[in-house]
Amino acid sequence: MKKISKRLKQAKELLIKKVYSIDESLELIKQTATAKFIESVEAHVCLNIDPKYANQQLRTSLILPKGNGKTSRLAVLISEDKIKEEYKNQVEIIGSMDLIEKITQGEINFDILISSPEMMPKLAKLGRILGPKGLMPSPKSGTVTDNIELTIEEFKKGKIEYKADKMGIVHLIFGKTNFSISDLKENLLSVYKSLEQNKPSGVKGKYFNNFYICNSMGPSIEINLSDLKDL
Template sequence: MAKVAKRTAAARAQFTGKTNLTVEDAVKLIKTAASAKFDETLEIAMNLGVDPRHADQMVRGVVQLPNGTGKVVRVAVFARGAKADEATAAGADIVGAEELAATIQSGKIEFDRCIATPDMMPLVGRLGKILGPRNLMPNPKVGTVTMDVKTAIAAAKGGEVQFKVEKAGVIHGGIGKVSFTEEALAQNVRAFVEAVTKARPAGAKGTYVKKVSLSSTMGPGVSLDVASAAAH
Protein backbone atom coordinates (compact mmCIF):
# COMPACT_ATOMS: atom_id res chain seq x y z
CA MET A 1 0.00 0.00 0.00
CA ALA A 2 1.37 3.42 -0.99
CA LYS A 3 2.46 5.61 1.88
CA VAL A 4 0.53 8.87 2.20
CA ALA A 5 2.71 11.94 2.71
CA LYS A 6 2.21 13.87 5.94
CA ARG A 7 1.16 17.00 4.04
CA THR A 8 -1.43 15.06 2.05
CA ALA A 9 -2.76 13.29 5.13
CA ALA A 10 -3.09 16.59 7.00
CA ALA A 11 -4.97 18.18 4.11
CA ARG A 12 -7.35 15.25 3.81
CA ALA A 13 -8.07 15.40 7.55
CA GLN A 14 -9.29 18.99 7.19
CA PHE A 15 -11.76 17.91 4.48
CA THR A 16 -13.14 14.84 6.27
CA GLY A 17 -16.91 14.98 6.64
CA LYS A 18 -17.25 18.27 4.79
CA THR A 19 -19.52 18.17 1.76
CA ASN A 20 -22.02 20.44 0.01
CA LEU A 21 -20.37 23.59 1.33
CA THR A 22 -21.20 27.13 0.33
CA VAL A 23 -18.81 28.64 -2.18
CA GLU A 24 -17.33 30.89 0.50
CA ASP A 25 -16.76 28.05 2.98
CA ALA A 26 -15.23 25.81 0.31
CA VAL A 27 -12.85 28.53 -0.89
CA LYS A 28 -11.78 29.33 2.67
CA LEU A 29 -11.13 25.64 3.38
CA ILE A 30 -9.07 25.17 0.21
CA LYS A 31 -7.00 28.30 0.85
CA THR A 32 -6.30 27.16 4.41
CA ALA A 33 -5.30 23.63 3.36
CA ALA A 34 -3.14 24.55 0.35
CA SER A 35 0.47 23.90 1.33
CA ALA A 36 2.39 23.34 -1.89
CA LYS A 37 5.57 25.33 -2.49
CA PHE A 38 3.99 27.11 -5.45
CA ASP A 39 0.84 29.17 -5.97
CA GLU A 40 -1.72 26.45 -6.63
CA THR A 41 -4.58 26.85 -9.08
CA LEU A 42 -8.19 26.67 -7.89
CA GLU A 43 -9.80 24.01 -10.07
CA ILE A 44 -13.50 23.46 -10.64
CA ALA A 45 -15.23 20.30 -11.87
CA MET A 46 -18.90 20.15 -12.87
CA ASN A 47 -20.75 16.88 -13.42
CA LEU A 48 -23.51 17.48 -15.92
CA GLY A 49 -26.59 15.47 -16.86
CA VAL A 50 -25.63 15.23 -20.53
CA ASP A 51 -24.28 12.63 -22.91
CA PRO A 52 -21.87 14.49 -25.22
CA ARG A 53 -21.92 11.59 -27.69
CA HIS A 54 -25.17 13.18 -28.89
CA ALA A 55 -24.71 16.42 -30.82
CA ASP A 56 -27.69 18.08 -29.13
CA GLN A 57 -26.12 17.47 -25.70
CA MET A 58 -22.69 18.95 -26.39
CA VAL A 59 -21.70 21.74 -23.99
CA ARG A 60 -18.98 24.22 -24.83
CA GLY A 61 -18.42 27.91 -24.38
CA VAL A 62 -16.26 30.61 -22.93
CA VAL A 63 -16.32 32.74 -19.79
CA GLN A 64 -14.49 35.94 -18.91
CA LEU A 65 -13.56 35.52 -15.26
CA PRO A 66 -14.07 38.78 -13.34
CA ASN A 67 -10.73 38.42 -11.57
CA GLY A 68 -8.72 36.60 -14.23
CA THR A 69 -6.91 33.28 -13.94
CA GLY A 70 -3.59 34.49 -12.56
CA LYS A 71 -1.91 32.61 -15.39
CA VAL A 72 0.25 34.04 -18.15
CA VAL A 73 -1.42 32.91 -21.39
CA ARG A 74 0.70 32.46 -24.50
CA VAL A 75 -1.26 33.22 -27.66
CA ALA A 76 -0.57 32.04 -31.22
CA VAL A 77 -2.34 33.68 -34.14
CA PHE A 78 -2.72 32.41 -37.69
CA ALA A 79 -2.90 35.49 -39.90
CA ARG A 80 -1.32 37.18 -42.89
CA GLY A 81 -0.57 40.74 -43.91
CA ALA A 82 -2.28 43.54 -42.01
CA LYS A 83 -3.99 41.13 -39.63
CA ALA A 84 -0.64 39.56 -38.76
CA ASP A 85 0.72 43.03 -37.99
CA GLU A 86 -2.38 43.76 -35.89
CA ALA A 87 -1.88 40.54 -33.93
CA THR A 88 1.76 41.35 -33.24
CA ALA A 89 0.89 44.86 -32.09
CA ALA A 90 -1.84 43.45 -29.83
CA GLY A 91 0.65 41.29 -27.96
CA ALA A 92 0.39 37.88 -29.62
CA ASP A 93 3.33 35.67 -28.67
CA ILE A 94 3.50 33.83 -32.02
CA VAL A 95 2.13 35.00 -35.38
CA GLY A 96 2.41 33.13 -38.66
CA ALA A 97 0.86 31.05 -41.42
CA GLU A 98 2.51 28.10 -43.21
CA GLU A 99 5.65 28.37 -41.09
CA LEU A 100 3.58 28.24 -37.90
CA ALA A 101 1.67 25.22 -39.20
CA ALA A 102 4.95 23.46 -39.95
CA THR A 103 6.22 24.17 -36.43
CA ILE A 104 3.06 22.68 -34.92
CA GLN A 105 3.28 19.62 -37.17
CA SER A 106 6.82 19.06 -35.92
CA GLY A 107 5.40 18.72 -32.41
CA LYS A 108 6.51 22.10 -31.11
CA ILE A 109 3.51 23.73 -29.42
CA GLU A 110 4.54 26.70 -27.29
CA PHE A 111 1.19 28.41 -26.75
CA ASP A 112 -1.95 28.07 -24.64
CA ARG A 113 -4.51 29.62 -27.00
CA CYS A 114 -4.76 29.59 -30.78
CA ILE A 115 -6.60 32.26 -32.77
CA ALA A 116 -7.12 32.40 -36.53
CA THR A 117 -8.64 34.72 -39.09
CA PRO A 118 -11.38 32.99 -41.15
CA ASP A 119 -9.28 32.90 -44.32
CA MET A 120 -6.65 30.83 -42.49
CA MET A 121 -8.97 27.99 -41.52
CA PRO A 122 -8.26 25.79 -44.57
CA LEU A 123 -4.63 25.73 -43.40
CA VAL A 124 -5.47 25.40 -39.70
CA GLY A 125 -8.00 22.65 -40.44
CA ARG A 126 -5.17 20.33 -41.43
CA LEU A 127 -3.88 20.57 -37.85
CA GLY A 128 -7.11 19.30 -36.31
CA LYS A 129 -5.65 15.98 -35.14
CA ILE A 130 -2.91 17.84 -33.27
CA LEU A 131 -4.77 20.86 -31.93
CA GLY A 132 -8.16 19.23 -31.34
CA PRO A 133 -7.17 16.79 -28.56
CA ARG A 134 -5.37 19.65 -26.79
CA ASN A 135 -8.47 21.87 -26.97
CA LEU A 136 -6.47 24.39 -29.01
CA MET A 137 -8.41 24.28 -32.28
CA PRO A 138 -9.74 27.73 -33.21
CA ASN A 139 -13.55 27.81 -33.19
CA PRO A 140 -15.94 30.64 -34.09
CA LYS A 141 -18.30 29.55 -31.28
CA VAL A 142 -15.77 30.63 -28.66
CA GLY A 143 -14.45 33.64 -30.55
CA THR A 144 -11.11 32.25 -31.68
CA VAL A 145 -11.93 32.35 -35.40
CA THR A 146 -12.36 36.06 -36.00
CA MET A 147 -11.22 39.09 -37.95
CA ASP A 148 -11.07 41.04 -34.69
CA VAL A 149 -7.79 39.49 -33.56
CA LYS A 150 -7.01 42.41 -31.24
CA THR A 151 -10.10 41.78 -29.09
CA ALA A 152 -9.57 38.01 -29.12
CA ILE A 153 -5.97 38.38 -27.93
CA ALA A 154 -6.98 40.80 -25.18
CA ALA A 155 -9.68 38.38 -23.99
CA ALA A 156 -7.32 35.41 -23.98
CA LYS A 157 -4.71 37.26 -21.96
CA GLY A 158 -7.24 38.93 -19.68
CA GLY A 159 -8.78 35.92 -17.96
CA GLU A 160 -10.97 34.22 -20.55
CA VAL A 161 -11.50 30.49 -19.97
CA GLN A 162 -12.87 28.07 -22.56
CA PHE A 163 -14.78 25.00 -21.46
CA LYS A 164 -15.94 21.84 -23.21
CA VAL A 165 -17.70 18.81 -21.77
CA GLU A 166 -15.74 15.56 -21.77
CA LYS A 167 -17.02 12.10 -22.63
CA ALA A 168 -18.10 11.37 -19.05
CA GLY A 169 -20.21 14.53 -18.90
CA VAL A 170 -17.66 16.49 -16.86
CA ILE A 171 -16.40 20.03 -17.40
CA HIS A 172 -13.35 21.28 -15.55
CA GLY A 173 -11.16 24.34 -15.59
CA GLY A 174 -8.66 26.45 -13.69
CA ILE A 175 -10.36 29.56 -12.33
CA GLY A 176 -7.77 31.47 -10.35
CA LYS A 177 -4.85 31.12 -7.97
CA VAL A 178 -5.11 30.14 -4.30
CA SER A 179 -3.32 33.40 -3.47
CA PHE A 180 -6.37 35.36 -4.71
CA THR A 181 -8.69 36.75 -2.03
CA GLU A 182 -11.63 34.60 -0.96
CA GLU A 183 -14.02 37.13 -2.51
CA ALA A 184 -12.21 37.11 -5.86
CA LEU A 185 -12.21 33.32 -6.03
CA ALA A 186 -15.90 33.11 -5.07
CA GLN A 187 -16.74 35.56 -7.86
CA ASN A 188 -14.78 33.48 -10.36
CA VAL A 189 -16.52 30.28 -9.23
CA ARG A 190 -19.97 31.78 -9.73
CA ALA A 191 -19.05 33.30 -13.09
CA PHE A 192 -17.87 29.90 -14.36
CA VAL A 193 -20.96 28.08 -13.06
CA GLU A 194 -23.23 30.72 -14.58
CA ALA A 195 -21.56 30.41 -17.99
CA VAL A 196 -21.87 26.61 -18.01
CA THR A 197 -25.49 26.86 -16.86
CA LYS A 198 -26.31 29.28 -19.68
CA ALA A 199 -24.68 26.89 -22.16
CA ARG A 200 -27.26 24.19 -21.37
CA PRO A 201 -27.95 22.37 -24.66
CA ALA A 202 -31.43 21.75 -26.04
CA GLY A 203 -31.05 17.98 -25.65
CA ALA A 204 -30.33 18.05 -21.90
CA LYS A 205 -33.11 16.41 -19.90
CA GLY A 206 -33.68 16.26 -16.16
CA THR A 207 -31.10 17.67 -13.74
CA TYR A 208 -28.47 19.55 -15.70
CA VAL A 209 -25.90 20.45 -13.01
CA LYS A 210 -25.54 17.33 -10.85
CA LYS A 211 -22.44 18.19 -8.84
CA VAL A 212 -19.89 20.98 -8.50
CA SER A 213 -16.53 20.40 -6.81
CA LEU A 214 -13.51 22.56 -6.03
CA SER A 215 -9.92 21.65 -5.32
CA SER A 216 -6.45 23.13 -5.43
CA THR A 217 -3.79 21.69 -7.75
CA MET A 218 -2.28 19.44 -5.08
CA GLY A 219 -5.17 19.28 -2.61
CA PRO A 220 -8.29 17.19 -1.98
CA GLY A 221 -11.63 18.15 -3.50
CA VAL A 222 -14.80 19.32 -1.79
CA SER A 223 -18.34 19.39 -3.17
CA LEU A 224 -20.37 22.59 -3.27
CA ASP A 225 -23.98 23.25 -2.56
CA VAL A 226 -25.21 23.68 -6.15
CA ALA A 227 -27.65 26.42 -5.17
CA SER A 228 -24.84 28.41 -3.54
CA ALA A 229 -22.65 27.99 -6.61
CA ALA A 230 -25.44 29.26 -8.85
CA ALA A 231 -26.35 32.24 -6.62
CA HIS A 232 -25.37 35.76 -7.65
Protein backbone atom coordinates in the same frame (compact mmCIF):
# COMPACT_ATOMS: atom_id res chain seq x y z
CA MET B 1 -2.41 0.99 -3.55
CA LYS B 2 -1.16 4.56 -3.82
CA LYS B 3 0.11 5.95 -0.51
CA ILE B 4 -1.42 9.24 0.64
CA SER B 5 1.15 11.81 1.73
CA LYS B 6 1.11 13.15 5.27
CA ARG B 7 0.37 16.63 3.94
CA LEU B 8 -2.69 15.46 1.97
CA LYS B 9 -3.90 13.34 4.87
CA GLN B 10 -3.81 16.38 7.15
CA ALA B 11 -5.67 18.43 4.54
CA LYS B 12 -8.40 15.79 4.24
CA GLU B 13 -8.88 15.82 8.00
CA LEU B 14 -10.13 19.41 7.70
CA LEU B 15 -13.09 18.18 5.65
CA ILE B 16 -15.74 17.16 8.18
CA LYS B 17 -18.84 17.49 5.99
CA LYS B 18 -19.90 16.05 2.64
CA VAL B 19 -20.93 19.38 1.07
CA TYR B 20 -20.09 23.00 1.86
CA SER B 21 -21.39 26.47 1.13
CA ILE B 22 -19.40 28.63 -1.29
CA ASP B 23 -17.80 30.66 1.49
CA GLU B 24 -16.92 27.57 3.52
CA SER B 25 -15.42 25.81 0.51
CA LEU B 26 -13.23 28.79 -0.40
CA GLU B 27 -12.02 29.08 3.20
CA LEU B 28 -11.04 25.41 3.01
CA ILE B 29 -9.21 26.04 -0.28
CA LYS B 30 -7.04 28.51 1.60
CA GLN B 31 -6.53 26.20 4.58
CA THR B 32 -5.57 23.18 2.48
CA ALA B 33 -3.08 25.13 0.29
CA THR B 34 0.05 23.87 2.03
CA ALA B 35 2.33 23.17 -0.94
CA LYS B 36 5.59 25.12 -1.30
CA PHE B 37 4.29 26.98 -4.36
CA ILE B 38 1.23 29.03 -5.24
CA GLU B 39 -1.36 26.45 -6.23
CA SER B 40 -4.06 26.81 -8.87
CA VAL B 41 -7.69 26.65 -7.81
CA GLU B 42 -9.72 24.27 -9.96
CA ALA B 43 -13.38 23.55 -10.62
CA HIS B 44 -14.52 20.07 -11.65
CA VAL B 45 -18.20 20.05 -12.58
CA CYS B 46 -20.10 16.83 -13.30
CA LEU B 47 -22.95 17.55 -15.70
CA ASN B 48 -25.90 15.40 -16.72
CA ILE B 49 -24.93 15.37 -20.41
CA ASP B 50 -23.79 12.77 -22.92
CA PRO B 51 -21.31 14.51 -25.30
CA LYS B 52 -21.56 11.73 -27.89
CA TYR B 53 -24.78 13.47 -28.98
CA ALA B 54 -24.33 16.74 -30.89
CA ASN B 55 -27.05 18.54 -28.91
CA GLN B 56 -25.41 17.65 -25.57
CA GLN B 57 -21.90 18.89 -26.30
CA LEU B 58 -20.46 21.82 -24.39
CA ARG B 59 -17.55 23.95 -25.54
CA THR B 60 -17.40 27.67 -24.92
CA SER B 61 -15.43 30.44 -23.25
CA LEU B 62 -15.83 33.08 -20.58
CA ILE B 63 -13.91 36.05 -19.25
CA LEU B 64 -13.07 35.57 -15.57
CA PRO B 65 -13.52 38.99 -13.93
CA LYS B 66 -10.35 38.54 -11.86
CA GLY B 67 -8.40 36.43 -14.37
CA ASN B 68 -7.13 32.96 -13.51
CA GLY B 69 -3.63 33.95 -12.45
CA LYS B 70 -2.07 32.17 -15.40
CA THR B 71 -0.17 33.87 -18.18
CA SER B 72 -1.12 32.13 -21.42
CA ARG B 73 1.11 32.14 -24.49
CA LEU B 74 -0.99 33.34 -27.40
CA ALA B 75 -0.44 32.47 -31.05
CA VAL B 76 -2.28 34.10 -33.95
CA LEU B 77 -2.76 32.46 -37.35
CA ILE B 78 -3.70 35.02 -39.98
CA SER B 79 -3.09 35.66 -43.67
CA GLU B 80 0.24 37.34 -44.40
CA ASP B 81 -1.32 40.57 -45.70
CA LYS B 82 -3.31 41.10 -42.48
CA ILE B 83 -0.43 40.82 -40.03
CA LYS B 84 -0.06 44.11 -38.16
CA GLU B 85 2.93 45.33 -36.17
CA GLU B 86 0.78 45.87 -33.07
CA TYR B 87 -0.23 42.20 -33.11
CA LYS B 88 3.44 41.25 -32.90
CA ASN B 89 3.77 43.31 -29.72
CA GLN B 90 0.70 41.72 -28.12
CA VAL B 91 1.24 37.99 -28.68
CA GLU B 92 4.12 35.55 -28.41
CA ILE B 93 3.70 34.02 -31.88
CA ILE B 94 2.09 35.26 -35.10
CA GLY B 95 2.28 33.81 -38.56
CA SER B 96 0.56 32.48 -41.64
CA MET B 97 1.68 29.45 -43.68
CA ASP B 98 5.00 29.57 -41.83
CA LEU B 99 3.17 28.98 -38.52
CA ILE B 100 1.23 26.06 -40.03
CA GLU B 101 4.54 24.56 -41.15
CA LYS B 102 5.98 24.88 -37.62
CA ILE B 103 2.93 23.18 -36.12
CA THR B 104 3.23 20.40 -38.72
CA GLN B 105 6.81 19.85 -37.52
CA GLY B 106 5.68 19.64 -33.91
CA GLU B 107 6.63 23.16 -32.80
CA ILE B 108 3.76 24.05 -30.49
CA ASN B 109 5.03 26.81 -28.22
CA PHE B 110 1.66 28.30 -27.27
CA ASP B 111 -1.31 27.68 -24.98
CA ILE B 112 -4.02 29.30 -27.12
CA LEU B 113 -4.26 29.50 -30.91
CA ILE B 114 -6.40 32.26 -32.43
CA SER B 115 -7.20 31.99 -36.11
CA SER B 116 -8.92 34.17 -38.69
CA PRO B 117 -11.72 32.32 -40.56
CA GLU B 118 -9.93 32.23 -43.93
CA MET B 119 -7.02 30.26 -42.42
CA MET B 120 -9.17 27.48 -40.94
CA PRO B 121 -9.39 25.35 -44.14
CA LYS B 122 -5.58 25.32 -44.24
CA LEU B 123 -5.44 24.37 -40.57
CA ALA B 124 -7.96 21.52 -40.88
CA LYS B 125 -5.29 18.95 -41.76
CA LEU B 126 -3.63 19.58 -38.38
CA GLY B 127 -6.69 18.52 -36.38
CA ARG B 128 -4.98 15.26 -35.39
CA ILE B 129 -2.13 17.30 -33.83
CA LEU B 130 -4.05 20.17 -32.26
CA GLY B 131 -7.29 18.38 -31.39
CA PRO B 132 -5.96 16.02 -28.67
CA LYS B 133 -4.16 18.97 -27.05
CA GLY B 134 -7.32 21.09 -27.00
CA LEU B 135 -5.66 23.72 -29.18
CA MET B 136 -7.80 23.57 -32.32
CA PRO B 137 -9.46 26.97 -32.85
CA SER B 138 -13.25 26.96 -32.72
CA PRO B 139 -15.97 29.60 -33.19
CA LYS B 140 -17.69 28.26 -30.04
CA SER B 141 -14.62 28.97 -27.93
CA GLY B 142 -14.09 32.38 -29.52
CA THR B 143 -10.75 31.48 -31.08
CA VAL B 144 -11.93 31.74 -34.71
CA THR B 145 -12.59 35.41 -35.34
CA ASP B 146 -12.28 38.34 -37.71
CA ASN B 147 -11.75 40.69 -34.78
CA ILE B 148 -8.21 39.64 -33.89
CA GLU B 149 -7.45 42.74 -31.83
CA LEU B 150 -10.49 42.36 -29.54
CA THR B 151 -9.92 38.61 -29.13
CA ILE B 152 -6.30 39.14 -28.09
CA GLU B 153 -7.45 41.75 -25.57
CA GLU B 154 -10.08 39.41 -24.11
CA PHE B 155 -7.64 36.53 -23.61
CA LYS B 156 -5.13 38.90 -22.04
CA LYS B 157 -7.85 40.00 -19.60
CA GLY B 158 -8.55 36.45 -18.46
CA LYS B 159 -10.74 34.82 -21.07
CA ILE B 160 -10.58 31.03 -20.84
CA GLU B 161 -11.89 28.17 -22.94
CA TYR B 162 -13.55 25.12 -21.46
CA LYS B 163 -15.40 22.05 -22.65
CA ALA B 164 -16.99 18.94 -21.24
CA ASP B 165 -14.92 15.78 -21.58
CA LYS B 166 -16.38 12.50 -22.86
CA MET B 167 -17.76 11.77 -19.38
CA GLY B 168 -19.62 15.09 -19.27
CA ILE B 169 -17.22 16.69 -16.78
CA VAL B 170 -15.86 20.22 -17.11
CA HIS B 171 -12.38 20.87 -15.70
CA LEU B 172 -11.01 24.41 -15.46
CA ILE B 173 -8.77 26.70 -13.43
CA PHE B 174 -10.47 29.79 -12.01
CA GLY B 175 -7.77 31.32 -9.85
CA LYS B 176 -4.76 30.90 -7.59
CA THR B 177 -4.55 30.26 -3.87
CA ASN B 178 -3.05 33.74 -3.33
CA PHE B 179 -6.27 35.34 -4.65
CA SER B 180 -8.57 36.87 -2.05
CA ILE B 181 -11.67 34.89 -1.17
CA SER B 182 -13.86 37.63 -2.68
CA ASP B 183 -11.96 37.42 -5.99
CA LEU B 184 -12.20 33.63 -6.06
CA LYS B 185 -15.91 33.85 -5.28
CA GLU B 186 -16.51 36.33 -8.10
CA ASN B 187 -14.69 34.06 -10.57
CA LEU B 188 -16.49 30.96 -9.31
CA LEU B 189 -19.90 32.53 -9.75
CA SER B 190 -18.91 33.57 -13.29
CA VAL B 191 -18.08 29.92 -14.01
CA TYR B 192 -21.44 28.75 -12.68
CA LYS B 193 -23.38 31.39 -14.64
CA SER B 194 -21.47 30.56 -17.84
CA LEU B 195 -22.27 26.86 -17.47
CA GLU B 196 -25.93 27.68 -16.85
CA GLN B 197 -26.18 30.06 -19.80
CA ASN B 198 -24.54 27.57 -22.17
CA LYS B 199 -26.65 24.58 -21.16
CA PRO B 200 -26.86 22.27 -24.21
CA SER B 201 -30.27 22.16 -25.86
CA GLY B 202 -30.46 18.36 -25.58
CA VAL B 203 -30.30 18.29 -21.77
CA LYS B 204 -33.46 16.93 -20.17
CA GLY B 205 -34.17 17.23 -16.46
CA LYS B 206 -31.36 17.93 -14.01
CA TYR B 207 -28.29 19.61 -15.51
CA PHE B 208 -25.76 19.74 -12.65
CA ASN B 209 -24.86 16.50 -10.89
CA ASN B 210 -21.99 17.67 -8.65
CA PHE B 211 -19.77 20.74 -8.36
CA TYR B 212 -16.32 20.31 -6.83
CA ILE B 213 -13.42 22.68 -6.26
CA CYS B 214 -9.88 22.00 -5.08
CA ASN B 215 -6.39 23.41 -5.17
CA SER B 216 -3.63 21.72 -7.18
CA MET B 217 -2.39 19.52 -4.34
CA GLY B 218 -5.45 19.36 -2.09
CA PRO B 219 -8.58 17.27 -1.64
CA SER B 220 -11.83 17.84 -3.57
CA ILE B 221 -14.47 19.93 -1.82
CA GLU B 222 -18.09 19.57 -2.90
CA ILE B 223 -20.17 22.75 -3.07
CA ASN B 224 -23.85 22.70 -2.20
CA LEU B 225 -25.60 23.23 -5.55
CA SER B 226 -28.53 25.05 -3.95
CA ASP B 227 -26.05 27.57 -2.55
CA LEU B 228 -24.87 28.32 -6.09
CA LYS B 229 -28.39 28.58 -7.48
CA ASP B 230 -29.41 31.07 -4.80
CA LEU B 231 -26.76 33.61 -5.86
